[in-house]
Amino acid sequence: MSMFRVFDVAASGMRAQSARLNVVASNLANAESVTSSNGQPYRAKQVVFQAQPMTVSNKQSVGVQVAGVIEDQAPPKLVFDPKSPFADANGYVAMPNVNVVEEMTNMISASRSYQTNIDVMNTAKTLLLRTLSLGQV
């Protein structure tokens, strides 16, 4: 019943995509966070995907896993606002380097991929149920 492994593969895809969606949500929520617990402006985070064979013996089913979360190394956006308590000597405030357009694209991509993985799972379920009802005339 290797069809069961399709579930594992699709589930790993869904897990990875929902992690990506989670990171997008953090980035969007913190797009205006001037300071964080370490005193620095918030930095955009990105997940890194990695292909991962589901079992050692079977090379054909390859799932996805989140290899790690990296911080965007782009410099913070500087906004001129001398009245802000966070302004530096020149009157500039360092704002998070979150690119909202990029994040929205990421969000759409992640939710589409999530949906596709659900479709894959549904198809596998239909096929399995039909196989299980074999011989029950």
Added chain:
Amino acid sequence: MLGKIDNYFRNQETALKMRSYRQEVLASNIANADTPNYKARDFDFKAAFDTARAEQQTATLAMSNPRHLQPSTQVDIFSPELKYRNERQPSIDGNTVDMDTEMKEFTDNAIRYQAAVTFVQRRIESMKTALTGQ
């Protein structure tokens, strides 16, 4: 008798096994649509199916004594060689999964699996009719 029933179902059984194997491969491609440097894979179903059927017909060796040993580990016919798909549009992250192709192949494979299930079902029905007698 049992051997004959086995033969009667063998082709469809092989088809089902290989279809579900291919379903796994395609599901992996779809799951890895966003993984950098992932290369989409697939195998030639017709060639693999023909190999699997041919293999089974020549599976046993001729022997002059029933105690002669048969090869215990034969080549695994259900692990056909996985090939890489030719990409149609190169992407910047080195991923070669083309979602349209993958979804088309996945749906196609699912329907053919269902067809194989239906064929087995009909064969079981025919066999039952023959066994019960009218």
